[in-house]
Amino acid sequence: MGRTIIDLKDIYKRFYIGTPNELEVLHGISLQVMEGEFVSIVGASGSGKSTLMNIIGALDRPTEGSYTLDGVNVIAAKDAELSQIRNRKIGFVFQTYNLISKTNAIKNVELPMLYAGIPGKQRIARAGELLELVGMQDRMKHLPEELSGGQKQRVAIARAMANDPAIILADEPTGALDSTTGRLVMDLFHKLHDEEGKTIVLITHSPELAEETERIVTIKDGNILGERKGTGR
Amino acid sequence: MIYENIRLAVFSLKANKMRALLTMLGIIIGIGSVIAIMTVGDSVTATVTESMSSLGANNITVTLEEREDADADDESVQMGMDWGSSDEDAKQPSQEDYITTEMLRQMKDALGSSIKAYSISEQVGAGQIQQEADGATAEVSVKGTSLGYFLANDMNLVQGSFFSEDELQNGAMVALLSEKALDDLFDGDVTKAVGSTVNLAIDNKYYNFIIEGVYEESDDATQNMYAMFMNHHATDLYIPLKTAQEINHSSGYQTLTVVVDPNENPDQVAAQIESFFANIYRNNRDFEVSAMSMASMVSIMETMMDTITTAIALIGGIALVVGGIGVMNIMLVSITERTREIGTRKALGAPNSSIRVQFIIESIVICLIGGAIGILIGCIGGIAAANYIGASAVPSVKSILISLGFSMAIGVFFGYYPANKAAKLNPIDALRYE
Numbered sequence: 001m002g003r004t005i006i007d008l009k010d011i012y013k014r015f016y017i018g019t020p021n022e023l024e025v026l027h028g029i030s031l032q033v034m035e036g037e038f039v040s041i042v043g044a045s046g047s048g049k050s051t052l053m054n055i056i057g058a059l060d061r062p063t064e065g066s067y068t069l070d071g072v073n074v075i076a077a078k079d080a081e082l083s084q085i086r087n088r089k090i091g092f093v094f095q096t097y098n099l100i101s102k103t104n105a106i107k108n109v110e111l112p113m114l115y116a117g118i119p120g121k122q123r124i125a126r127a128g129e130l131l132e133l134v135g136m137q138d139r140m141k142h143l144p145e146e147l148s149g150g151q152k153q154r155v156a157i158a159r160a161m162a163n164d165p166a167i168i169l170a171d172e173p174t175g176a177l178d179s180t181t182g183r184l185v186m187d188l189f190h191k192l193h194d195e196e197g198k199t200i201v202l203i204t205h206s207p208e209l210a211e212e213t214e215r216i217v218t219i220k221d222g223n224i225l226g227e228r229k230g231t232g233r
Numbered sequence: 234m235i236y237e238n239i240r241l242a243v244f245s246l247k248a249n250k251m252r253a254l255l256t257m258l259g260i261i262i263g264i265g266s267v268i269a270i271m272t273v274g275d276s277v278t279a280t281v282t283e284s285m286s287s288l289g290a291n292n293i294t295v296t297l298e299e300r301e302d303a304d305a306d307d308e309s310v311q312m313g314m315d316w317g318s319s320d321e322d323a324k325q326p327s328q329e330d331y332i333t334t335e336m337l338r339q340m341k342d343a344l345g346s347s348i349k350a351y352s353i354s355e356q357v358g359a360g361q362i363q364q365e366a367d368g369a370t371a372e373v374s375v376k377g378t379s380l381g382y383f384l385a386n387d388m389n390l391v392q393g394s395f396f397s398e399d400e401l402q403n404g405a406m407v408a409l410l411s412e413k414a415l416d417d418l419f420d421g422d423v424t425k426a427v428g429s430t431v432n433l434a435i436d437n438k439y440y441n442f443i444i445e446g447v448y449e450e451s452d453d454a455t456q457n458m459y460a461m462f463m464n465h466h467a468t469d470l471y472i473p474l475k476t477a478q479e480i481n482h483s484s485g486y487q488t489l490t491v492v493v494d495p496n497e498n499p500d501q502v503a504a505q506i507e508s509f510f511a512n513i514y515r516n517n518r519d520f521e522v523s524a525m526s527m528a529s530m531v532s533i534m535e536t537m538m539d540t541i542t543t544a545i546a547l548i549g550g551i552a553l554v555v556g557g558i559g560v561m562n563i564m565l566v567s568i569t570e571r572t573r574e575i576g577t578r579k580a581l582g583a584p585n586s587s588i589r590v591q592f593i594i595e596s597i598v599i600c601l602i603g604g605a606i607g608i609l610i611g612c613i614g615g616i617a618a619a620n621y622i623g624a625s626a627v628p629s630v631k632s633i634l635i636s637l638g639f640s641m642a643i644g645v646f647f648g649y650y651p652a653n654k655a656a657k658l659n660p661i662d663a664l665r666y667e
Binding site (some may be wrong): 056058059060062079080083084085086087088092094098099100101102110114115116159163233 | 237244245248499550562573575576577578579580582583584587660661664
């Protein structure tokens with residue numbers, strides 16, 4: 001194991017600050033993720049795992065604490081810099097796929113590269129490779145509405161890989177899928193981890209899925225309850 | 234990136250065709266009406282200007298006018314009663330106020346060779362002429378003219394001759410007939426017409442005239458327009474000025490046209506004429522004489538037409554603003570519908586600026602498509618209307634370019650607020666939006 005990719009120290013997150021409804025969701029969480037690790041964050045709903053994911057994904061800033069992602073201080077970043085961090089360092093995979101409708105698979109995969117300013121030809125070549133990697137090479141020109149749930153999620157994973165990010169952040173990626181297709185999607189994550197050496201953070205409420213990862217971090221009531229090794233497969 | 238955004242904008246318009254069309258309708262109506270009005274305005278201006286200048290760039294119109302300051306002097310006694318001098322309380326010139334033949338002779342002497350001729354006409358009125366032989370009739374408008382009138386108006390004869398000096402001085406009962414009246418009376422037989430006698434009925438009085446000639450009718454668009462609007466199908470029957478004065482029992486003139494030598498500057502000659510008459514009329518409290526060259530009349534007319542066109546076009550512009558508000562409304566709806574998409578784009582690293590640009594471009598695309606359709610409809614409508622009133626249609630390139638620019642500006646202006654709202658969405662809230 002090499003460098004630390006995610007370095008969270010004493011992260012607090014409070015909402016409605018200064019009002020009678022002030023609510024502390026995260027109570028000083030510290031977490032490190034090494035390069036090439038496959039980590040899962042597990043917790044029941046309301047445990048604060050979504051809030052933590054938003055902070056890791058640079059969608060939100062913590063109220064207190066420090067966060068370094070792949071050597072970049074995320075806390076100090078301005079809005080435009082946060083956009084860039086999300087673009088270059090993070091690949092999101094959502095439970096509901098969030099593909100852009102009316103836009104075919106290859107254009108969807110191209111999108112993060114478009115925002116990164118990569119020229120058209122290069123984008124198309126890279127998007128083609130990625131769709132092949134996830135086994136969607138025959139569906140490149142299909143619109144999201146013409147794809148099944150599992151296919152959509154594979155396109156979404158290809159999209160997450162577009163700018164070769166430091167981490168892949170997957171939020172309940174199998175939550176909307178049946179167990180068979182869910183299995184295929186999980187296999188794809190393992191493939192990315194094993195063959196491409198990707199650092200993957202999987203957020204889930206399912207203990208079985210978490211068991212497949214290398215390290216399981218359990219969150220309860222805004223604190224890390226414990227950590228243990230998983231099977232890694 | 235821009236191309237990508239345009240493609241996306243067209244896609245989202247296609248996805249909601251009915252909505253896009255209704256939104257564009259405001260822009261279409263606004264741009265269309267502005268273009269149509271500008272086209273008609275420009276066509277009418279161009280046609281009228283052309284025919285006015287073809288009538289004689291070297292003509293000066295001399296008119297007897299009520300003095301403006303005289304009016305003020307008189308009315309000062311009954312203060313507060315003057316609501317602008319309308320025609321009704323305007324003074325009528327009496328016989329001694331009129332411009333006389335003697336004055337014109339003096340003027341010609343004073344100004345010498347810069348005056349080529351002067352043309353005077355006196356309206357006698359509308360009447361009916363009847364051919365003696367078989368009783369065929371034609372509607373005419375009887376006009377007494379000097380010889381210069383035909384020169385000033387560039388008129389030619391099909392057959393016969395203009396009035397002789399003798400006939401003019403003696404007030405002979407001779408007349409020039411239009412081609413249309415010739416058709417009505419003599420079935421177009423010119424040789425039969427010239428020299429024959431017709432009977433003119435005007436104000437229940439009857440006169441006999443000998444036809445001396447048949448003049449060529451000009452295909453002047455302005456006159457055709459006038460004839461159409463006024464439902465005025467009578468053509469002019471020209472008789473010698475003196476004859477007309479005898480019928481009218483008048484001895485002077487209120488208005489005349491001076492034909493200036495082509496080597497002279499008409500504006501300068503106009504000023505000379507004015508100062509000549511100012512001297513004669515210096516003791517006349519109520520009337521004065523003004524002289525205006527055709528060029529300055531044309532420019533006054535152009536200014537007037539421009540003002541009218543602009544004023545009407547501005548009213549059309551209100552439709553555009555209403556259309557713009559419609560665009561803004563639909564953009565707000567579209568952004569609400571696509572909140573999750575905006576959240577996803579932000580999560581994938583779209584900076585606020587590119588979200589803003591995306592929606593502004595969408596709004597511009599709506600406005601430009603609407604604008605283009607509007608221009609098309611406006612041009613068709615404008616040309617049709619211009620043709621209908623008989624003016625040669627000139628779709629104004631200037632107004633088309635301005636309209637395109639304007640519809641783009643509306644797109645930016647009314648698209649900015651919704652686009653900015655989208656750009657500032659919090660990505661977490663946007664992603665969670667159901």
